[in-house]
Amino acid sequence: MNLPQGELIRRRVLEDAGTVLRTAFERELTGFARLESQDTLLLDADGVGVLTFEDGIPVAAYHTGTDAAGTEAVTDIGSTGPYRLELYELDGEITEQIHGDERLRVPPALPAQQLSGETELVDQIRERAPETWQETASDTSLDAVEQFLDDEQKVEAIRDHARTEAQSRADEWNFPTDQT
Amino acid sequence: MRVFKYYTRTNVNYMVEVFAVASGKGGTGKTTSTLALGMALATEYDVTVIDTDTGMANMLFHTGLSDTETTLHEVLGGQAAVDEAIYERFGMDVIPCGTSLAGFREADPTRLREVVATVAGGTDVILLDSAATLGTRSAVLPIVLADRIVIVLQPTVPSISDGLKVQEYAKTYGTDVAGVLFNRVTEDENIDTVATKAQRYFDGQTLAKVPESEKVRAARRASKPLLAHAAESAAAAAYREAAGELTVRDADSTAVADRFRNAVIPDES
Numbered sequence: 001m002n003l004p005q006g007e008l009i010r011r012r013v014l015e016d017a018g019t020v021l022r023t024a025f026e027r028e029l030t031g032f033a034r035l036e037s038q039d040t041l042l043l044d045a046d047g048v049g050v051l052t053f054e055d056g057i058p059v060a061a062y063h064t065g066t067d068a069a070g071t072e073a074v075t076d077i078g079s080t081g082p083y084r085l086e087l088y089e090l091d092g093e094i095t096e097q098i099h100g101d102e103r104l105r106v107p108p109a110l111p112a113q114q115l116s117g118e119t120e121l122v123d124q125i126r127e128r129a130p131e132t133w134q135e136t137a138s139d140t141s142l143d144a145v146e147q148f149l150d151d152e153q154k155v156e157a158i159r160d161h162a163r164t165e166a167q168s169r170a171d172e173w174n175f176p177t178d179q180t
Numbered sequence: 181m182r183v184f185k186y187y188t189r190t191n192v193n194y195m196v197e198v199f200a201v202a203s204g205k206g207g208t209g210k211t212t213s214t215l216a217l218g219m220a221l222a223t224e225y226d227v228t229v230i231d232t233d234t235g236m237a238n239m240l241f242h243t244g245l246s247d248t249e250t251t252l253h254e255v256l257g258g259q260a261a262v263d264e265a266i267y268e269r270f271g272m273d274v275i276p277c278g279t280s281l282a283g284f285r286e287a288d289p290t291r292l293r294e295v296v297a298t299v300a301g302g303t304d305v306i307l308l309d310s311a312a313t314l315g316t317r318s319a320v321l322p323i324v325l326a327d328r329i330v331i332v333l334q335p336t337v338p339s340i341s342d343g344l345k346v347q348e349y350a351k352t353y354g355t356d357v358a359g360v361l362f363n364r365v366t367e368d369e370n371i372d373t374v375a376t377k378a379q380r381y382f383d384g385q386t387l388a389k390v391p392e393s394e395k396v397r398a399a400r401r402a403s404k405p406l407l408a409h410a411a412e413s414a415a416a417a418a419y420r421e422a423a424g425e426l427t428v429r430d431a432d433s434t435a436v437a438d439r440f441r442n443a444v445i446p447d448e449s
Contacts, residue, residue: 015313016205017338078337117207117334119366119392146370148337149377158341159381162348170352173317175324177352 003050003098006031006088013038015082018116020051021058023087025125028056031089037065038082049077051111052095052104057129058111059095060104069103071110075144075151078114079158108133114144195430198296198306199358200232200326202350204342206312208332209363211238212396214309215405216416217330218272220423225304228266228273230295232322233311234287237277243269244403245276252276253283256291262298270408273303289318296325297440300433314349323350325440327429328358330387330422335362335374347382359384361422364392388422390415 009031010023020033035049047065051058051074061073068076098104108129112122148154170177201214211231218229231239231252240246245267252275254260267274275295278284299306308326311319323329329350333343347357360382365371375386391414399409407416 075337079341114337117336117339117364119364145335145337145340145374146377148340149374149381155344155381158344159348162345163352165345166349166352169317169320173320175317175320175353177354 003032003052003088004090004094006090006094008086009089010085010087013082013084016116017049017077017083018112018118018121020083020085020087021112021116021125022118022121024051024053024058025056025121025128029053029087029089030055030092030095031087032095034086034088035077035083036086038084047076049073049083051077052098054092054095054099055128057108057125057133058106059099059108059133060101061106061111062104070106071144072147073104074106074111074114075148077111078144079148079154110144195428196300196304196306196433196436197328197428198300198308198326198436199426200308200310200322200329200350200355201332202310202323202329202346203312203332203339204314204346205334205339206236208312208334208339209390209396210312210332211242211309212400212406213330213332213361213363213390213419214307215239215242215270215272216407216419217423217426218305218307219270219405219407220420221305221307221426221428222271225428226273226302227271227305227307228275228299228303229307229309230275230299231277232292232308234277234289234318235284235311235316237279239274239309240276240278241403242400242405243267243274243276245269245274246403248276248278251278251283252295253278253280253287255295256287256289257283258288258291259286262295266299270405273299275299289321292318292321293325293440297437300437300440302433305428314345320349320353323355324353326350326355328356328384330358330426331360331382332363333360333378334364335371340378344381351383357383358426359387359422361387362389365389366392385425387425388418390418390422 032052050062052060063073063076066076109122109126218227221227231237250260250264255265265275308322310322313319331343333339371389393415395410395413399406
């Protein structure tokens with residue numbers, strides 16, 4: 001997915017990708033969010049998740065670290081927080097070109113379901129999204145969760161990393177562990 | 181204030197088990213779950229719930245204790261004894277935590293082990309409502325102190341991902357996993373498949389799948405735990421089912437108290 005720079009409207013570090021979706025929705029943003037994982041040990045160190053929006057509704061997703069597109073990219077974004085977020089505004093004509101690529105498209109409510117779990121936001125997005133968009137991809141909300149759970153390598157990477165982190169913090173915080 | 185049971189139950193070995201209710205992420209309904217499990221377990225056991233989320237306390241709002249002056253903050257700050265912060269509510273002993281920044285600043289989180297040790301002498305089950313982060317020492321402490329954790333998950337990738345992290349932290353610190361509880365499950369979610377797939381990675385069992393419910397929000401507005409406000413709701417029934425799956429392990433309360441008092445955690449943070 002090649003995107004021009006666009007106009008930066010927000011830059012901050014956040015724990016929860018759901019905040020991005022809420023902000024884009026409330027601003028009715030046409031543009032994209034760049035979510036750079038702060039956890040460089042997981043996935044690709046240069047991995048950046050990109051979510052595009054039209055009038056605040058999520059349309060497409062891509063992950064540069066895993067080369068995943070669409071629903072799968074949402075999964076990769078979801079498993080690698082906290083993030084450094086940058087939110088950009090783009091001309092609608094540019095996003096239209098990207099949104100023509102079916103491979104990248106996601107069901108409008110899926111990122112909110114997967115990244116925020118906020119049922120209110122999910123409902124609001126569904127309500128506002130054009131009906132034709134809802135039909136462009138199967139709206140099975142748990143696809144991304146199931147895909148994530150089927151990816152044993154990814155799950156193991158998260159567990160291994162957490163174990164290493166917990167052990168190193170035990171040393172830092174003087175907590176007893178099974179190993180000490 | 182009331183007569184503290186610790187002083188009346190010292191000569192017999194009572195069972196006591198400490199659970200931390202945890203999730204790496206906020207918004208999963210940890211406090212609702214802690215109180216619901218507590219109330220359900222209270223039909224069989226003597227239960228004490230403690231709000232150990234000292235930075236983002238909210239149990240007092242769920243239990244009608246928002247005007248309470250003495251809370252865990254004061255105990256951790258050395259200004260009050262444990263029994264002064266215990267309130268009998270909804271069939272449980274509740275130790276809420278305050279919300280003031282000053283209270284948080286003055287609280288010494290390492291005193292928590294002394295609080296748990298003291299309470300352990302007079303109760304069967306202790307539930308610690310944990311912080312929604314693994315980023316600080318005081319947030320992780322309840323997971324270190326507990327015998328087992330109950331992991332509260334929403335069926336989303338970030339929540340499950342964070343739940344996996346919590347589990348690995350717990351295991352690293354020698355704390356077992358009692359099971360996972362899927363919360364805020366909506367009708368359009370194929371939760372059974374997700375739970376089965378998740379089970380491969382989590383220790384313990386799937387305790388319950390609690391449906392998303394307006395009743396939960398209504399209970400919070402009414403400053404009551406879900407099981408007190410909407411006992412007949414499907415969500416309440418799911419929590420009772422979860423509590424039924426939790427077999428409380430017998431342990432000598434004196435030994436447990438000693439374990440907490442002697443926990444190898446220095447007082448300086």
